[in-house]
Amino acid sequence: MTSLSTGIPLVHRPSGVPSRGGTLSAMTALLLTLLLTLSLAAAPAPPGAPGTAGPPGARPLPAPLTVLRWWDPPPTPYAAGHRGVDLAAPVGAELRAVGPGRVHYAGLVAGRGVLSLTLPNGLRTTYEPVRPLVAEGAEVTTGQVVALLTDGTHCPRSCLHWGLLRAETYLNPLSLLPHPTPRLLPLNPGRR
Numbered sequence: 001m002t003s004l005s006t007g008i009p010l011v012h013r014p015s016g017v018p019s020r021g022g023t024l025s026a027m028t029a030l031l032l033t034l035l036l037t038l039s040l041a042a043a044p045a046p047p048g049a050p051g052t053a054g055p056p057g058a059r060p061l062p063a064p065l066t067v068l069r070w071w072d073p074p075p076t077p078y079a080a081g082h083r084g085v086d087l088a089a090p091v092g093a094e095l096r097a098v099g100p101g102r103v104h105y106a107g108l109v110a111g112r113g114v115l116s117l118t119l120p121n122g123l124r125t126t127y128e129p130v131r132p133l134v135a136e137g138a139e140v141t142t143g144q145v146v147a148l149l150t151d152g153t154h155c156p157r158s159c160l161h162w163g164l165l166r167a168e169t170y171l172n173p174l175s176l177l178p179h180p181t182p183r184l185l186p187l188n189p190g191r192r
Contacts, residue, residue, distance in 0.1 A: 058098050058143040059177060060127065060162050061089050068159050071172040083170040084126065084163030091158050093149040095127050097140040098176050106132035115147045125173065126163040129154065 059065060066088040074081030089095075097117055104124055105116040112129040117140060119125065129152035133145060140146055154161050164173035 058096055060095055060098055060125075060173075061087055061093060061160060065177075067174075068155055068157070071170075071174065073170055073172075077168070084161050085173055086155050086159040086161050088155075089149050089158060089160050091149055091151050093160070094145045095130060095147040095149060095160060097142060097144045097146050098125055098173075099123075099142050101140055103132075103134050103136050103138045103140060103146075106134060106136050112152060113147070113150055117146065122166060123171075123176075124165045125176070126161075126165070128152070128161050130160075 067085055068088050069082055069086040071085050072082040074083070095115075099117075099119045101117045101119040103115070104118045105114060107114065109128070113131050115127045115130050115132045115134070117125050117127075127147055129150045130147035131150050132147045134140060134147075149158065149160055151158065152161075162173045164171045164176065
C-alpha cells in the first residue's frame with residue numbers, strides 16, 4: 001500500500017504479516033490523509049503557546065462566519081497589515097461578546113463607532129464599525145449582544161472588522177473560536 005504520488009508506504013507492516021481486509025483504495029488513502037491533515041491543523045495549540053489567544057468562547061456573529069479578509073499581521077508595529085479579520089454581516093447585525101469581560105471603550109474613533117472589551121485573561125477584542133449597546137466600564141457575559149453593526153467603508157460590502165490584542169500585540173481573533181472536531185463519515189452514507 002503506497003501513497004498516490006510518492007510510492008512511499010502509507011502503513012509499515014513487518015514482512016510476513018498479512019494485511020487484514022486487503023489494501024486501501026487510492027480514494028480511501030487520500031481521504032484518510034486529508035482527514036489526518038485537517039485534524040492536525042485544527043488541533044489547538046497548548047495554553048500559553050506563543051501566538052495563541054486563550055480559551056475559545058462564543059462567536060461575534062451567528063454561524064457560519066464568512067471571512068472577507070484574513071488577519072495579516074504587520075512585520076513591525078507601524079508597518080502596513082490587517083490587524084484583525086473582516087467578517088461578512090448585514091448592517092444592523094447583532095454582535096456578541098466572545099467571552100465574559102468589561103467594556104474597555106465604547107465610542108467614536110475617527111468618526112467610526114468602536115467597541116473594545118477586556119476579557120479576564122488580559123486579552124482585548126475590538127469591534128467596528130458599530131453602535132455600542134453597552135457603556136464603558138459595564139460587565140458583559142459570553143454571548144451577550146453588545147453592539148449593532150453599522151455601515152462602514154472598510155469593506156467593499158457590509159462587514160465587521162474584528163480584532164484581538166494582548167497588551168499592544170495584535171493576534172488572530174479567529175483563535176478565540178472553538179476548533180471544529182473532525183469526524184470520519186462513511187464513504188457511502190446509504191450503505192452500512
